[in-house]
Amino acid sequence: MTAEDIKATVSRLSEEVAARNQDIDNLALIGIQRRGVPLAQRIARELGKGSVPVPVGSIDITLYRDDLQLVAETPLVRGSNINFDINGKTVVLVDDVIFTGRTVRAALTELLDFGRPQRVQLLVLIDRGHRELPIQPDFVGRFVKTKRDDLVDIYLEEVDGKDEVVLTRKG
Amino acid sequence: MALQHLLGIAELTREEILTILEQAKRFREVLDRPIPIVPALRGKTIVNLFFEPSTRTITSFTLAASRLSAQCLNFAVSASSAKKGESLLDTVENILAMRVDGVVVRHSLAGVPHFLARRVNCFVVNAGDGCHEHPTQALLDNFTLLERFGSLEGKRVLIVGDIAHSRVARSNIICLNKLGAKVAVCAPPTLLPVGVEHLGCEVFFRLDKILYEVDVVHMLRLQVERMGAGLIPSLREYRQFYGLTRERLSKLKPEVVIIHPGPVNWGVEMDYDVKEMPQTLILNQVKNGVAVRMAVLFLLAAGRGLLTEEAGSG
Numbered sequence: 067m068t069a070e071d072i073k074a075t076v077s078r079l080s081e082e083v084a085a086r087n088q089d090i091d092n093l094a095l096i097g098i099q100r101r102g103v104p105l106a107q108r109i110a111r112e113l114g115k116g117s118v119p120v121p122v123g124s125i126d127i128t129l130y131r132d133d134l135q136l137v138a139e140t141p142l143v144r145g146s147n148i149n150f151d152i153n154g155k156t157v158v159l160v161d162d163v164i165f166t167g168r169t170v171r172a173a174l175t176e177l178l179d180f181g182r183p184q185r186v187q188l189l190v191l192i193d194r195g196h197r198e199l200p201i202q203p204d205f206v207g208r209f210v211k212t213k214r215d216d217l218v219d220i221y222l223e224e225v226d227g228k229d230e231v232v233l234t235r236k237g
Numbered sequence: 238m239a240l241q242h243l244l245g246i247a248e249l250t251r252e253e254i255l256t257i258l259e260q261a262k263r264f265r266e267v268l269d270r271p272i273p274i275v276p277a278l279r280g281k282t283i284v285n286l287f288f289e290p291s292t293r294t295i296t297s298f299t300l301a302a303s304r305l306s307a308q309c310l311n312f313a314v315s316a317s318s319a320k321k322g323e324s325l326l327d328t329v330e331n332i333l334a335m336r337v338d339g340v341v342v343r344h345s346l347a348g349v350p351h352f353l354a355r356r357v358n359c360f361v362v363n364a365g366d367g368c369h370e371h372p373t374q375a376l377l378d379n380f381t382l383l384e385r386f387g388s389l390e391g392k393r394v395l396i397v398g399d400i401a402h403s404r405v406a407r408s409n410i411i412c413l414n415k416l417g418a419k420v421a422v423c424a425p426p427t428l429l430p431v432g433v434e435h436l437g438c439e440v441f442f443r444l445d446k447i448l449y450e451v452d453v454v455h456m457l458r459l460q461v462e463r464m465g466a467g468l469i470p471s472l473r474e475y476r477q478f479y480g481l482t483r484e485r486l487s488k489l490k491p492e493v494v495i496i497h498p499g500p501v502n503w504g505v506e507m508d509y510d511v512k513e514m515p516q517t518l519i520l521n522q523v524k525n526g527v528a529v530r531m532a533v534l535f536l537l538a539a540g541r542g543l544l545t546e547e548a549g550s551g
Contacts, residue, residue, distance in 0.1 A: 129267070129275035129305075129535075142256075143535070145263040179272040 067208065069229035072191070072222075075207040076105065079189060080112035082205050086187070087156055090117055094155045094183075098173050099126040099144045101162035104224035105191060109160065123148035125159075130172035152181040158205075162220040164190040167201035192231060194218050242354045242361045243533055245370035246411045254415055257532050258380050264531035267304065268524070278307035281338045281538050286329065287364070288314045288344040293499055293523060294364050294374070298341050301530035307538065310337070325349065326356060333357055338538055342366075360537040368402050368430075373533060374498055375408035377526040379416060381518050382453060384525070385494055390417035395447055396438075397423045397479060398457030398506055401430045405498045406457055410436045421447055424479065427468040444479050449488050456481055456497045456506045472505050481507045486514065496522055 067075070087093050090113065097106030103124045110120040126144040159173055170188060177186065189205040194212045210233060212218060217234040221227075240253060249257075267275055283302045287295050295311060302309035312332065329340065339360040342350050347369035354361040365371040382389055394413050400406045400422050410433075413420045420438040422429065434440050441447045448454065459475065469475045476482065481495070486508075495507075495517045503509045511517050 126263075129277040131277075141539075143260055143263040145266050147266070175276070179270060179274070181271060 067231035069223075072207075072229045072231065075191065076108050077112060079191075079205050079207055080109045083109065083158060083187075083189065084113055086204070087158075089156070090120065092155055092184070093158065094121045094123065094150065094152060095158050095160055096123040096125050096148060096152075096173075096177065098159065098161040098169060099124055099128075099146075101220055101222050101225055102160045104222050105162060105189075106158075106160040107224075109158075109189070121150045123150065123152075125173050125176055127169055127172035127176055130176045132168060132172065146176065146180075148180050152177070152183045154182075154184050156185050156187065157183040158187045158189050160189045162190065162222070163192040163194055163218055164188075164201075164203055165194055165196055165218075167197045167199035170201050171199050191220065192218055240536060242350070242363075243372055243537065244350050244354060244361065244363045246372045246375050246408045246415070247370070249372075249415075251415045254376070254379070254412060257376060257529070257536065258383060260532040260536060261376070261380050261525070261529045264304075264535070265525065265528040267531070268528055274304050274306060276306045277535055278302070278305040278538050281305075281307040282310065282336065283307050283339045283341060283534065283538070284310045284312055284332055284337045285364075286312045286332070286340055286342045288325075288342075288349075289365070291343055291364070293526070294343065297523070297526045298362075298364060298373075298530050298534075300527050301534055304527065305531055305534060305538075307338075307534065325352075329353055329357060333359065339534065362533060362537065365404055367404065368407070369404050370408045371404040371498075372408050372412075373526070373530055374405050375412040376533070377522055377529040378405075378409055378455065378496055378498070379412050380525050380529050381496060381522050382494060383416075384521070385518065386452070388417070389413065392418045392453060393421065393451040394418045394453040394455060395421045395423060395441075395451040396455045396457065397444060397448075397481075399428045399460050400424045400433060400457070401428045402460040403457050406455075407436065409455065410438050414438075418453075421451070423447060425469060425475075444485070448485060449490065451493065452490065453494045453496065454481065454489070456495065456501075458498060458500065459502055459505055472502075476505050480505060481511055483508050483510045486510060489516075492516075494518055499523070 095106040095110050097103035106122050110122045113120045125146045128141050128143045187204040190203045191207040193206045193209050196214050215236045219232045221230045223229050285295050285298055299309050341362045341364050343364040344366050347367035349366050350361050350363035363372055396406050410420050414437040422438050423441040423444050493516055497519050
């Protein structure tokens, strides 16, 4: 995907979120560290045009991972930042890519330690399949058919200095 | 690189110290959450082996382990077979046979944590060994100072009191130097170890000569239980010459920070008035202690290294 593709996709996703959630005052976006956070901020900007700003938080699932024992080195914790009350809100969790579903599982567990939202929806830029848990996003930028060991690299301006999605086939 | 144990500040590089303190910031945020518990060390077991009395350190380590969802076993020496003559290594081997992942040890003899680290197959954290080191106390002290100042580069830190018996002072001098602070110590000659200046600090015998010029005053507890007789003439005289009294408070720099590792002998090393001053960060130190110990336990128990990028599972 090019920068233009990403821009158009974020715009369409924002419209879908707005259409599904008429009560925008009750909406909050929470990006999963790292690239889910700038995506959440972009969507919040689109949603905020001509209406109330939508609060944006970030969540770091490192301390909630179910595979710490499988990781050779200790991952560094980036920290979560949710400085608003999520009780009773509709929270849209935002991530760049969904693969096995384990990151989202961890994010949901962590989110519920911050409070009790009325409902949680999931938005991803890319769904590359290969789910290991029964988790499906509500909003998808693009489905990409991949093999399990393919690489999907997502670059975002705020983190990487450019907007691009690159699929690298293995074998 | 991989940090396998935390035995002393001397073994850590400046980068390792900063990594631990940076991670501690994240755990400080966890402590402020509605539910201040994360599942990071679920299934891990950590043993607190305290061969010396302790209240806040053992509580802090226990709380840190609990906040990370680890199981924590507190081994109190007064109720143990060590009282029946069991050797240190026997005690530890028996506990390790129960499958634990880490040992937090405090002992009156310097070097005990190093001795254990060479003989056990789990991580070891030094929670104070004799007059040698108390690394997590130094880390939490420096974390508290960094929280206030942002950087310690060039800050003047004065450590006052019983330097000779203080593992806190030793670890702090090393840590502060590694973080770029200028360290001075002040004590009666009888409470200063020979060659303390080689650790990297200026030495003063008169408090009033230096006190009013420094950015941080670190008051140490007078460790009466470790002292032989005759090191100071009396507690009253000690207070007069080395105590942070009401009279001295008024002459300190306005932005000065006052810390103390606790427990405080009020009326000896500090007058009670100090407790009420906004510059006094003793309770911040206690809270930060849990976050720093969470960071240390997480880094040691959850993997085999410090500096790596997160590999998300998607």
